[in-house]
Amino acid sequence: MPGGRLTHQDRRKIAEGLTEGLTYTEIAGGLERPISTVTREVARNGGPGGYRADRAQQAAEGRARRRKPTPAQVSPTAVDAHGRDPEAVHELEEQFTAMMVGTGLPRMTARVLTCLYVTDNGSLTAAELVRRLQVSPASISKAVGELEQQELIRRERDPRRRRDRYVIDADAWFRGWMASARQNTMLADFARQGAQVLGATTPAGTRMQDIGHFFEHVGQTMIQAAEEWRQAHAAKHTAHG
Template sequence: MAAEPSREEISQFVERFAGVLANSGVPTMSARVMGAMLVSPTGVMTAAELADLLKISQPAVSGAVRQLLQVAFITRERLPGSRKDHYRIRDDVFAAILERRNLALSEWEATSRSGVALFGEDSPVGRRLTEAADFFAFIHGDMSQMIKNWRAEHPR
């Protein structure tokens, strides 16, 4: 069994994890909050706990939490006897992230196909846009199937 990580090791991991998420398009503060919640023993934290762990202000936590709530990566709840909001990371948060990315692929495909109609399928631009649209459609189909397979093997 591994030794319990120190607060400094936890902080370094959270920042490293957040950096990876931020590099893939997740807003930095939201990525940090997700990282902190992910390593929380319960997956549930208050805004004050997040601010303390991440060494950031309450308004910074509030903005990140608001964004994560809007995209349904976390939920807000009240625990019995508590007047504070508690935030819980969604059990299937990574599948949810990929679902959102997969929706973007559909939009990229549709936009590319509208460009084909605009420029003509036999033009150099039309051929490039057709290839792009076909690629997005291919990846979208595979991603959809992978998410279905994941959920079938890992029901909530």
């Protein structure tokens, strides 16, 4: 299986495959690459409908230039205090961000979420996020607002520095999952009300009833699964404590 980074020709084949309606599995097979490589490449470059080979190649070259160290930065022991390879960590951040974009998060929001996850203390101020991501305070403010709304992060007041810190913790995905489950419950209620307005015996009313039953089932299953995880997670930490 070929190694290394995608070439311009690889990206053209990906674009052609998307235009032809091929699946990611089929495109990856033609390139002899892992499916994750193709999905990550498409997600970080506009998605299936917006992927352009030339634009993706330019973006890749730009990232490579930004990562290229100057002579003064080159060091045979360029690792952090924990012995981690900065290049490998950077690649992890890129992959994590691409995955989050694939779930529907805007790119800047995904970058902020990734930054919090790969930071050891899982906590950063807005100013720290601005410096790390090299973007404007307004971009950070919008991104953290979206993450707070989805309950993927929480805000804490730092009394020593008199500023807010944005925190990611073990319960972040639990809270986000529960928020999504509540949205499904709301959709189920709305669909049932819609069925009554349209008439339960009409085709449109029947369709709305089916939608309501679906979201009700999914919402209840999500809540049950999340609660089971939380109990198991708490038990594991109690046993290790």
